[in-house]
Amino acid sequence: MPIRLSTLFLRTLREDPADAEVDSHKLLVRAGYIRRSAPGIFSWLPLGLMVKNRIEQIVREEMAAAGSQEVHFPALLPKEPYEATGRWEEYGDNIFRLKDRKEADYLLAPTHEEVFSLLVKDLYTSYKDLPLSIYQIQIKYRDEARPRAGLLRGREFVMKDAYSFDIDDAGLERSYQAQRDAYERIFKRLGLDYVIVKADAGAMGGSKSEEFLCPAEIGEDTFVRSSSGFAANVEAVRFEPSPEVDASDVPAAEVHDSPKTPTIQTLVDFSNKEHPRDGGWSAADTLKNVVLALVSPEGKRSLVIVGVPGDREVDQKRAEAWFSPNDVEQASEEDFANHKGLVKGYIGPTKGSKQFLGEKAESKIPYFVDPRVAKGSAWITGANENEKHVWNLTFGRDFDADGVADIAEVRAGDPAPDGSGPLELARGIEIGHVFQLGRKYAEALDLKVLDENGKLVTVTMGSYGVGVTRLVAVVAEQSHDDKGLIWPESIAPAQLHIIAAGKEESVFETAEQLASEAEELGLTVILDDRKASPGVKFADAELLGMPWVIVCGRGLEQGEVEMWQRATGERFAVKLESALAELTARRK
RNA sequence: CGGGAUGUAGCGCAACUUGGUAGCGCACCUGUUUUGGGUACAGGGGGUUGCAGGUUCAAAUCCUGUCAUCCCGACCA
Numbered sequence: 001m002p003i004r005l006s007t008l009f010l011r012t013l014r015e016d017p018a019d020a021e022v023d024s025h026k027l028l029v030r031a032g033y034i035r036r037s038a039p040g041i042f043s044w045l046p047l048g049l050m051v052k053n054r055i056e057q058i059v060r061e062e063m064a065a066a067g068s069q070e071v072h073f074p075a076l077l078p079k080e081p082y083e084a085t086g087r088w089e090e091y092g093d094n095i096f097r098l099k100d101r102k103e104a105d106y107l108l109a110p111t112h113e114e115v116f117s118l119l120v121k122d123l124y125t126s127y128k129d130l131p132l133s134i135y136q137i138q139i140k141y142r143d144e145a146r147p148r149a150g151l152l153r154g155r156e157f158v159m160k161d162a163y164s165f166d167i168d169d170a171g172l173e174r175s176y177q178a179q180r181d182a183y184e185r186i187f188k189r190l191g192l193d194y195v196i197v198k199a200d201a202g203a204m205g206g207s208k209s210e211e212f213l214c215p216a217e218i219g220e221d222t223f224v225r226s227s228s229g230f231a232a233n234v235e236a237v238r239f240e241p242s243p244e245v246d247a248s249d250v251p252a253a254e255v256h257d258s259p260k261t262p263t264i265q266t267l268v269d270f271s272n273k274e275h276p277r278d279g280g281w282s283a284a285d286t287l288k289n290v291v292l293a294l295v296s297p298e299g300k301r302s303l304v305i306v307g308v309p310g311d312r313e314v315d316q317k318r319a320e321a322w323f324s325p326n327d328v329e330q331a332s333e334e335d336f337a338n339h340k341g342l343v344k345g346y347i348g349p350t351k352g353s354k355q356f357l358g359e360k361a362e363s364k365i366p367y368f369v370d371p372r373v374a375k376g377s378a379w380i381t382g383a384n385e386n387e388k389h390v391w392n393l394t395f396g397r398d399f400d401a402d403g404v405a406d407i408a409e410v411r412a413g414d415p416a417p418d419g420s421g422p423l424e425l426a427r428g429i430e431i432g433h434v435f436q437l438g439r440k441y442a443e444a445l446d447l448k449v450l451d452e453n454g455k456l457v458t459v460t461m462g463s464y465g466v467g468v469t470r471l472v473a474v475v476a477e478q479s480h481d482d483k484g485l486i487w488p489e490s491i492a493p494a495q496l497h498i499i500a501a502g503k504e505e506s507v508f509e510t511a512e513q514l515a516s517e518a519e520e521l522g523l524t525v526i527l528d529d530r531k532a533s534p535g536v537k538f539a540d541a542e543l544l545g546m547p548w549v550i551v552c553g554r555g556l557e558q559g560e561v562e563m564w565q566r567a568t569g570e571r572f573a574v575k576l577e578s579a580l581a582e583l584t585a586r587r588k
Numbered sequence: 589c590g591g592g593a594u595g596u597a598g599c600g601c602a603a604c605u606u607g608g609u610a611g612c613g614c615a616c617c618u619g620u621u622u623u624g625g626g627u628a629c630a631g632g633g634g635g636u637u638g639c640a641g642g643u644u645c646a647a648a649u650c651c652u653g654u655c656a657u658c659c660c661g662a663c664c665a
Contacts, residue, residue, distance in 0.1 A: 537625090
């Protein structure tokens with residue numbers, strides 16, 4: 001039976017909802033696919049549910065092809081497994097917690113690594129049982145501080161999460177690749193434009209991780225890519241230390257008074273005025289020593305100082321990724337008060353002619369430099385005395401560092417780390433994430449099996465996520481125009497939308513007849529059999545976004561119907577008898 | 589959590605400055621009309637104006653508090 005608009009539970013809106021900002025949100029609400037229930041929580045109406053179900057079906061097919069088996073865990077779980085891995089604490093306010101009548105703690109699961117691991121531990125004890133890949137399609141709950149953009153960042157959302165269990169690293173690599181390949185097939189079937197970027201693996205203690213991003217202005221992730229294929233999340237870009245430069249011509253370092261120069265700009269201006277040189281000085285000639293406070297997961301606070309070229313800022317997210325699992329904060333007034341040797345605005349690696357910053361130096365504060373600080377490069381930097389700087393301080397000759405910290409902002413035009421050309425920056429929406437977890441969770445939960453020598457070994461895991469409900473929004477975001485949604489055939493609620501445009505009974509009869517013939521050919525059909533004017537039906541057909549539309553109307557007198565292709569906007573008349581044959585031919 | 593804005597009918601909005609007991613468009617119901625681009629006309633149903641307190645003869649409107657929502661930022665395995 002076709003989906004009849006005369007009886008479908010649907011109300012389309014003429015105007016955009018006031019609380020929607022992004023196109024996918026506006027259109028999905030206007031077209032009657034979803035309704036907001038609470039911030040970041042949506043109800044699914046018939047058409048929306050059909051799209052979501054079709055995406056889930058594609059995911060199921062590709063998971064099966066990747067050798068993964070479907071299971072299903074509760075969304076409501078006791079806290080114990082999450083305590084074992086420390087995440088009951090780590091997640092903080094971001095999880096929905098609740099108590100049962102006995103005051104026992106429960107949570108609405110934000111992710112399921114723990115219970116998957118425990119179930120495997122429960123059932124399997126031998127290397128012969130591995131590898132194993134299992135997945136579920138389940139509702140996740142995260143109490144986001146700020147849900148936004150409709151389905152793109154919700155507090156309740158559907159995710160496909162898969163987990164692999166292997167005996168060794170080679171097995172993990174194979175499992176990872178199988179999931180990664182499945183993701184490529186899934187996103188291709190959805191007709192999505194996406195990029196695979198190197199992601200930060202440190203946060204979950206893993207070794208390798210990639211994200212699937214859909215390029216979009218409204219995306220929350222920033223990534224970089226080069227024209228010849230390098231792509232990474234900005235958090236995960238790692239630059240090689242610059243090669244050593246010849247410092248034999250660099251004059252000896254000299255300390256000078258530099259009154260009222262606490263900022264890079266004032267210092268550059270002062271240098272050009274009081275110590276001019278050919279070509280002048282710029283911010284890139286100065287070494288800015290940024291004091292950061294690291295806060296460990298246990299809450300311990302310690303300082304580090306990072307020297308970066310004065311023309312670059314520290315990127316907070318990159319710093320967090322670099323110093324993971326610590327949190328990174330700006331040093332506070334109190335931090336400075338606790339380290340009297342630090343002269344704010346005039347901090348530098350040396351004091352007098354001796355190393356000052358560094359774990360083993362006077363300050364005992366670890367000191368790192370940006371990879372752009374090459375051995376042999378000379379800098380203007382602080383002298384650790386009020387209103388004094390030092391010129392021509394040369395790395396490797398006059399000062400040293402405890403290591404490299406690659407936490408400066410990445411800029412468009414920076415060379416790619418693999419030498420593949422200049423980088424461009426773009427924003428993207430994360431639609432999938434594949435992750436080699438390694439043994440972190442297995443260790444914490446004591447997930448071990450006997451190997452062929454009868455020895456207990458810890459299993460190595462991978463975790464793989466696809467945001468199913470987010471995909472509904474991403475497809476809508478990538479595929480729409482000012483009139484409405486444009487679904488790809490693979491997930492459209494129906495492939496064909498038939499409009500009865502006219503008042504004569506014969507028009508409706510023809511449309512009905514056409515609908516049942518189309519269904520016999522295996523097509524899913526929406527039939528607009530409402531008693532409404534043609535204009536209303538045309539506008540709704542475009543808003544709802546089925547890939548093909550057939551209009552039964554005035555052309556019937558000549559035995560013709562009109563066919564529209566939503567995506568291309570192409571429209572043409574065909575003989576009624578050959579309409580479905582034409583459609584079948586065009587769909588190939 | 590910081591900054592900004594907004595809460596009036598299912599949806600989009602007006603009335604608030606200057607207090608007088610709520611209105612417009614869409615949607616919905618009835619009738620007539622119209623039938624290839626959101627027809628036209630007439631009639632109709634639907635609101636304790638976010639909540640609580642205060643001022644006043646009288647509060648959507650003024651005052652205090654509170655809650656909620658949206659946007660920017662912080663945060664986001």
